Amino acid sequence: MTDSWQLGSNRAVRLESAATIPGENMPIDKRIATAAEALHDTPDGACVFISGFGGAGFPNVLIRALRDCGPRELTLIVNSATHRYSYTHDLIAAGMVRKVICSAARGHSKDLSPFEQLYRDGKIELECMPQGTFAERIRAGGAGIPAFYTPVGYGTELAKGKEVRVFHGRPHVLEEAISGDVALIRADRADRYGNLTFRYAQANFSPAMASAARCTVAEVRMAEDAPIPHTEIDLPGVYVKRIVAVGGEAGR
Amino acid sequence: MTPLNRFQMAWRAAQDIQDGMVVNLGIGIPVLAGDYVPAGRDVFIQAENGIVGCGPLATPEAADADLVDAGSRRITLRPGAAIVDSTWSFAMIRGGHIDVTVLGAFEVAASGDLANWDMRVPNKGPLVGGAMDLAACARAVWVIMEHTTRQGGARLRAACSLPLTAVRCVKRIYTDLAVVDVTADGFLAREMLDGLNRDELQARSGATLAFAPDCGVLRAQPIEENK
Numbered sequence: 390m391t392d393s394w395q396l397g398s399n400r401a402v403r404l405e406s407a408a409t410i411p412g413e414n415m416p417i418d419k420r421i422a423t424a425a426e427a428l429h430d431t432p433d434g435a436c437v438f439i440s441g442f443g444g445a446g447f448p449n450v451l452i453r454a455l456r457d458c459g460p461r462e463l464t465l466i467v468n469s470a471t472h473r474y475s476y477t478h479d480l481i482a483a484g485m486v487r488k489v490i491c492s493a494a495r496g497h498s499k500d501l502s503p504f505e506q507l508y509r510d511g512k513i514e515l516e517c518m519p520q521g522t523f524a525e526r527i528r529a530g531g532a533g534i535p536a537f538y539t540p541v542g543y544g545t546e547l548a549k550g551k552e553v554r555v556f557h558g559r560p561h562v563l564e565e566a567i568s569g570d571v572a573l574i575r576a577d578r579a580d581r582y583g584n585l586t587f588r589y590a591q592a593n594f595s596p597a598m599a600s601a602a603r604c605t606v607a608e609v610r611m612a613e614d615a616p617i618p619h620t621e622i623d624l625p626g627v628y629v630k631r632i633v634a635v636g637g638e639a640g641r
Numbered sequence: 642m643t644p645l646n647r648f649q650m651a652w653r654a655a656q657d658i659q660d661g662m663v664v665n666l667g668i669g670i671p672v673l674a675g676d677y678v679p680a681g682r683d684v685f686i687q688a689e690n691g692i693v694g695c696g697p698l699a700t701p702e703a704a705d706a707d708l709v710d711a712g713s714r715r716i717t718l719r720p721g722a723a724i725v726d727s728t729w730s731f732a733m734i735r736g737g738h739i740d741v742t743v744l745g746a747f748e749v750a751a752s753g754d755l756a757n758w759d760m761r762v763p764n765k766g767p768l769v770g771g772a773m774d775l776a777a778c779a780r781a782v783w784v785i786m787e788h789t790t791r792q793g794g795a796r797l798r799a800a801c802s803l804p805l806t807a808v809r810c811v812k813r814i815y816t817d818l819a820v821v822d823v824t825a826d827g828f829l830a831r832e833m834l835d836g837l838n839r840d841e842l843q844a845r846s847g848a849t850l851a852f853a854p855d856c857g858v859l860r861a862q863p864i865e866e867n868k
Contacts, residue, residue: 521730
């Protein structure tokens, strides 16, 4: 991963093309013109979070830009590898993905999805877990908690081989935190500082993923220069490195 | 003797949802129960993508791509609704703040073990979603499922044959033939379809059924299947 990602937590992650600009004394501005620029330095082997649930909050502009950037051997951390409204399957079908960490990887039709074909042929790895465990492992990754015990999954094949400990008379499974390199999320509005607002159920996994990734890129319907009032901010810009405005109509 | 259709099974389960409950309804038949909660009972329906207070489905004109439930259906909000992110939503589930979850199932064991996430279809990928979180942590787990498989195999069983979702979690089962509780002593039939006798219900079950002293008739409103 490039060193620029190690900058102070609320600095924008600068593009190489901007490196000669004496930017460190400039006010923070995380807005970047295009999705391609925002993702151009994603390296091979990166761990990439992709947010979204049920059609709300899928960062489809960023996903397509990542496909065009073409990094290989990616690990995707995405709730569903097969949701029909997400372009995640494009990355899988393009052979860019080594491993998927998810709670759902079943295609919608009888024909096998791109993930299922590769999985059948032994060409992609899978780690499947309960959705709440998925969310909490990511939250833990962004919150400095290396592992936690949960009652969920105990006695099932998804908990096989995991450490079990009894609390209050009930067996719990030890689950480890997940953190990663890049998070692709979608929000409604952003300001120059990377503060975000979400519409309705758009947030879903985004706050957790943004906190667990070293470089969070948000596509937003609109990005403004003026700061968003603090009462309206759903996710502080501390967790967001790059903003790409993609336009479009809210809720469509 | 006509078995209940899936809308009638959902209707029957909805009659047991009490005023003031917070309920999570699984995709498929369970989510239909939201339409049949008796008037006068104020119920919050939680969806694991973060909606706390789902309203009815949105009309095509009002549908908003950002306002969906756990089944990706475009919905509305009820008065007093709130929306949280996924980590908070599952903290709500694991923390015991959901009174009842109603789930679909393939099999339930007499111990209350639930199998509802993996049918072992060759080459199809796994889909666990929020089922394990809900089954393990909701304060009560109710199941809606047909009493037998299409081939006539028992879904109420001494032990599950399919991969488990959670152990010892199911409290009540609504089928097209009966309402069955899961007790410390195993299955206990509470209601059964008019015209079905105990031996016939037992023959369609894979574990011993006990019958409640007040075992009554399973009734449902007439609701057309292709509603």
